[in-house]
Amino acid sequence: MSNFRWNYRCILFLLSLLDILTILVCYPAKSQAELPKYNASTAEVEVKKPPEAVVNQTVETSIAPLSSEKATNNITGAVTPVSQLLEIAPRTRKKATNNVAGQVTSVSQLSDIKPTDWAFQALQSLIERYGVIAGYTDSTFKGNRALTRYEFAAGLNAALDRLNELIATSTTDLVKREDLDTIKKLQEQFSPELAQFRRRLDTLETRTAKLEATQFTTTTKLIGRGQIVIGSVLEGNNVLTKKPAAHNITLQGSTSLRLNTSFNGKDSLGITLGGGNIESLGQTRAGLLGTFEGRTADNSSITFARNQILLSGVRYRFLPYPNTQVNIYALSDGASEIGLSGPINPYFESSSATGANGISRFSRRSLVYNYGDSGPGIAILQGLGKQVQFGIAYSAPNGNNPIPNNGLFTGRYLALAQLIYYSSNRNFRVAATYVNTYSPANTRGLSGTNFGPAVGSNLVNSTVAGAGTVANLYGLQAFYQINPKLAINGWVSYGAHRYLGHGDGEAMDWAVGLAFPDLFSEGALGGFLVGMEPKIISLTKGVNLGAGAGQADKDTSLHVEAFYQYKIGDNIEVTPGLIWITAPDSDVSNPDSLFAWVRTVFRF
Structure with a gap:
């Protein structure tokens, strides 16, 4: 890194990148513990379902009504992929699913973010300049959630992908070309770590799919x-x-x-x-x-x-x-x-x-x-x-x-x-x-x-x-x-x-x-x-x-x-x-x- 040409613009842009990482660390999209759950279980024949007579004792039952609709009981949930929680614009933009909203265009659209928050300016930059942050359907950012290592990797990758887009399109209205080249070199230097994160994510998805296919019941x-x-x-x-x-x-x-x-x-x-x-x-x-x-x-x-x-x-x-x-x-x-x-x-x-x-x-x-x-x-x-x-x-x-x-x-x-x-x-x-x-x-x-x-x-x-x-x-x-x-x-x-x-x-x-x-x-x-x-x-x-x-x-x-x-x-x-x-x-x-x-x- 000693061969890099440092100037005030490079320092400012690197600080912007650090802002991205800081937001991902301190204001992640949502921890896996809080991710939306899919629940498939039984419901009551009616809201007040009577007990089944079992040796003349009353025992609760949970029985499906005369309907084919699935009910919920919050027992086991399938983890929502992190890629659904981060909206990447514009090349890899995906339709929002579950409780994740579409890409917001202004930090004012997030009801739980206030101008007095210490990370307000960083969030404003990430949303309005780079478009790498998505809110939830209730117009919140939920920045107080815990962050997992996998979400950190996915967030870092989303930010770097966005920077790659800027490099590929030679965007000059946001940053100078020489600053983008510097970031590109930083990305290349850290590519082994990012590749390792991707491999771990792929392994996790494979293991999850295998468990879902072979488990007795969820x-x-x-x-x-x-x-x-x-x-x-x-x-x-x-x-x-x-x-x-x-x-x-x-x-x-x-x-x-x-x-x-x-x-x-x-x-x-x-x-x-x-x-x-x-x-x-x-x-x-x-x-x-x-x-x-x-x-x-x-x-x-x-x-x-x-x-x-x-x-x-x-x-x-x-x-x-x-x-x-x-x-x-x-x-x-x-x-x-x-x-x-x-x-x-x-x-x-x-x-x-x-x-x-x-x-x-x-x-x-x-x-x-x-x-x-x-x-x-x-x-x-x-x-x-x-x-x-x-x-x-x-x-x-x-x-x-x-x-x-x-x-x-x-x-x-x-x-x-x-x-x-x-x-x-x-x-x-x-x-x-x-x-x-x-x-x-x-x-x-x-x-x-x-x-x-x-x-x-x-x-x-x-x-x-x-x-x-x-x-x-x-x-x-x-x-x-x-x-x-x-x-x-x-x-x-x-x-x-x-x-x-x-x-x-x-x-x-x-x-x-x-x-x-x-x-x-x-x-x-x-x-x-x-x-x-x-x-x-x-x-x-x-x-x-x-x-x-x-x-x-x-x-x-x-x-x-x-x-x-x-x-x-x-x-x-x-x-x-x-x-x-x-x-x-x-x-x-x-x-x-x-x-x-x-x-x-x-x-x-």
């Missing part, structure tokens, strides 16, 4: 959920022993880990691991109250050991057509895959992301959904325009068991069909549901019954020993968001049972619920529900379910429930609630029962 999301519950019976008897139930306070918990994976942005593979030790107050007849009535929704499966982590859900969903969704599940149920895809009852059973859940199983689901049980099956949802959805599902609770009277098609099954209508603004919806179900004699599912809704009276969950049971179930459910602070929902269900070789029976339930979003606090939720849990309203004389031949439930039991969900930040919520059952087991001779439940949920 969109796996881990969703964790843990909960702690405190519960106690406050009043009431065991309906079988007629003795007062123990009033002991319990502290229990459960957890679930869910992996949601998308392979092409239009599908979702959900794998759930879970376990816990929560004992529902009304989960079985052998429980504290001797009845299924008032059964709490937070409970562990009675067929799995407590405090063990088990595979509790496997489901794959994909969109063969833009308005068609197919769900194949090895462990789930048709009610979750179809019946709750709306959901019809969003404030009492919704996704764990919103955390809107009632205390009891009854408050979440009507009779038509409760005869299902976790097992393998398939469900198909078809959009009929923007406001109507039709779905069908087939589930076999014991479909994984090859012994007689079990299996996918020779054992217990549930076939469901549902038609849902949504108003254009989604504040009203109504669904008509039909279910056909069959259970061979002497079989049992995860809920502990071989037939029946696993809520309600003991008779509605009973069968005739040694006989198979068939049922046709009909349900009508509706929801209306009156205003942002008030919503109402309700349902009525009817079930026609046939106890093969013995006779028939009829079952029924109904409920009306009120929800109060943002009650007392933003993000909070108040809920109140009253209804009649499923019960047998009539039996033919040839059927004896344990109360005598032809003897149905003789009285009406009412379920009254209230809860208040309070959010502590975005990931913790506490939900205290009370459940009051009048005439338990549909028998007025049984004193009312009352129990309290406090659920705390942690999401991560």
